[in-house]
Amino acid sequence: MAKRRMNGEGTIYQRPNGLWVCEITIGYDENNKRIRKVVSSMDREKLQRKINDLKYMNDRQLLADPSDYTVAEWVEFWLDTYKKAAVKATTYDMYKGSLERYIKPKIGHYKLNKLSPIIVQKFINDISAHGIKTKNGLSQSSIKKVYVTLSQACKQAVVANILYKNPCEGIVIPKKASREAKAFSATEQKNFLAQCPGNTSCENLFIFAFNTGMRLGEMLALTWDDIDFNKKTVSVNKSLAEISDYCVI
Numbered sequence: 349m350a351k352r353r354m355n356g357e358g359t360i361y362q363r364p365n366g367l368w369v370c371e372i373t374i375g376y377d378e379n380n381k382r383i384r385k386v387v388s389s390m391d392r393e394k395l396q397r398k399i400n401d402l403k404y405m406n407d408r409q410l411l412a413d414p415s416d417y418t419v420a421e422w423v424e425f426w427l428d429t430y431k432k433a434a435v436k437a438t439t440y441d442m443y444k445g446s447l448e449r450y451i452k453p454k455i456g457h458y459k460l461n462k463l464s465p466i467i468v469q470k471f472i473n474d475i476s477a478h479g480i481k482t483k484n485g486l487s488q489s490s491i492k493k494v495y496v497t498l499s500q501a502c503k504q505a506v507v508a509n510i511l512y513k514n515p516c517e518g519i520v521i522p523k524k525a526s527r528e529a530k531a532f533s534a535t536e537q538k539n540f541l542a543q544c545p546g547n548t549s550c551e552n553l554f555i556f557a558f559n560t561g562m563r564l565g566e567m568l569a570l571t572w573d574d575i576d577f578n579k580k581t582v583s584v585n586k587s588l589a590e591i592s593d594y595c596v597i
Contacts, residue, residue, distance in 0.1 A: 360399075367388055368389055368391070368392050368395040369395075370386070370388070370399050371384050371385070372387070385402055386512060387402055402509050417459070417461075417510070418456060418457060418459060419455050419456050419459075419463055420447070422501060423447050423451055423452075426500075426501040426504050427444060430504055431443060442497075446493055446498075447497060450486075454471055454475070455471050467515070468498065472519055475494060476491050476524065477522075485524070495519065498516055502514045537558050540554070541554060541558075563587065565587035566584050566586075566587050566588075569587050570582065
């Protein structure tokens with residue numbers, strides 16, 4: 349009877365292109381078939397570090413079967429586990445918005461280990477051309493935000509030995525003409541204000557915006573300390589942003 353290979357034992361070999369590869373047994377399934385993980389590196393020492401990390405995670409039952417995750421589940425796990433405490437609330441909200449509005453509806457149902465560069469490229473092309481509810485697709489900056497969210501999540505899956513390779517590598521983001529911002533003319537401003545109820549906080553807010561050029565978040569974050577009535581100046585030093593169900597300054 350052949351000797352049963354113990355968990356953590358692996359075979360290291362080098363391919364003709366110089367790539368070092370190690371296949372490690374991490375357990376056995378219900379049919380007594382070996383469950384294997386493959387790690388690789390062009391550097392032999394880096395390969396050994398990957399092997400050690402894999403053994404560490406396997407010994408502590410931290411390895412997940414890639415087939416257990418959908419794309420949506422992994423991106424959400426990545427956000428909560430790796431990003432929530434490491435980035436600004438506005439950055440986290442950007443990642444979360446990319447997941448909920450674009451990744452989850454379009455490709456969230458795919459199994460993570462079945463996500464291929466072709467699927468990702470078609471996804472990027474699709475939101476570039478059509479978006480979700482937009483007629484002409486997303487802007488260049490919005491497409492990049494969605495791509496960065498998906499790519500970073502997949503990159504972390506590679507580091508965690510859940511994916512062998514990042515399927516977002518080599519993706520081409522379609523070029524789009526920038527959308528030119530057009531300001532209201534004096535007449536358009538006057539007509540706009542004519543639609544507001546007279547002498548209300550809403551009208552005053554718009555008048556203030558037209559005369560200062562301040563963004564909405566900058567205006568809403570103003571406090572009395574920011575206003576110098578003697579010099580008739582306003583200091584802009586913070587901004588208010590709505591993050592999901594709460595606000596931060």
